[in-house]
Amino acid sequence: MFLEAGLLTRRSVRKFESGREISRQDIDDILKIAMYAPSGHNNQPWEFVVVEDKAVQQKLIEIHPYAAFLKDASLAIVVCGNTREEYQPGFWIVDTAAATENLLLACHGRGLGACWCGVYPNEARMKAVAEVLGLPDYIKPNALVVVGYPAQQLPMPRDRFKPEKIHYDKY
Numbered sequence: 001m002f003l004e005a006g007l008l009t010r011r012s013v014r015k016f017e018s019g020r021e022i023s024r025q026d027i028d029d030i031l032k033i034a035m036y037a038p039s040g041h042n043n044q045p046w047e048f049v050v051v052e053d054k055a056v057q058q059k060l061i062e063i064h065p066y067a068a069f070l071k072d073a074s075l076a077i078v079v080c081g082n083t084r085e086e087y088q089p090g091f092w093i094v095d096t097a098a099a100t101e102n103l104l105l106a107c108h109g110r111g112l113g114a115c116w117c118g119v120y121p122n123e124a125r126m127k128a129v130a131e132v133l134g135l136p137d138y139i140k141p142n143a144l145v146v147v148g149y150p151a152q153q154l155p156m157p158r159d160r161f162k163p164e165k166i167h168y169d170k171y
């Protein structure tokens with residue numbers, strides 16, 4: 001089954017073939033998978049801002065200290081939470097994090113590379129991203145996901161299984 005192999009081989013991709021576009025169909029497909037993430041009370045309080053415009057991408061690069069590689073990517077998707085739709089205060093954060101992971105895996109599954117660049121909980125970064133994208137105050141940016149066609153072959157992740165992280169019945 002794709003799922004397990006996909007989960008174990010996904011890596012953050014930060015080098016992209018520049019100048020390549022991602023079709024609207026592919027964008028819809030990966031966002032559909034993001035929208036199948038679990039969410040509190042199944043409220044699905046997410047919104048996605050797809051940034052294709054190079055000028056807007058450049059503004060995001062200037063705001064974000066660790067997303068310079070967006071320059072060669074096809075697009076960025078800013079995963080946001082709608083605080084008017086979340087189940088309880090704070091659920092937008094966890095719900096949109098789940099959607100972001102789904103999005104990364106959807107990209108990986110179709111040969112696209114992606115990297116999650118953190119926006120939440122850095123308040124200055126959240127404010128700056130909100131300004132660039134024109135987000136109303138009830139729409140909160142969680143993650144800037146950079147997406148493109150990979151121009152690097154990354155090794156498999158090192159073994160991350162740590163039995164000492166597992167606790168049965170009591171910590």
Ligand SMILES: Cc1cc2nc3c(=O)[nH]c(=O)nc-3n(C[C@H](O)[C@H](O)[C@H](O)COP(=O)(O)O)c2cc1C
Pocket residue numbers: 010011012013014066067115116117118119157
């Ligand atoms: C909340 C969060 C914020 C992150 N922010 C950045 C970032 O700003 N820039 C970046 O290049 N990678 C960022 N990453 C990616 C991590 O560096 C990466 O997931 C980690 O090193 C593990 O590597 P892997 O994704 O290849 O397994 C972030 C990941 C998460 C979950």
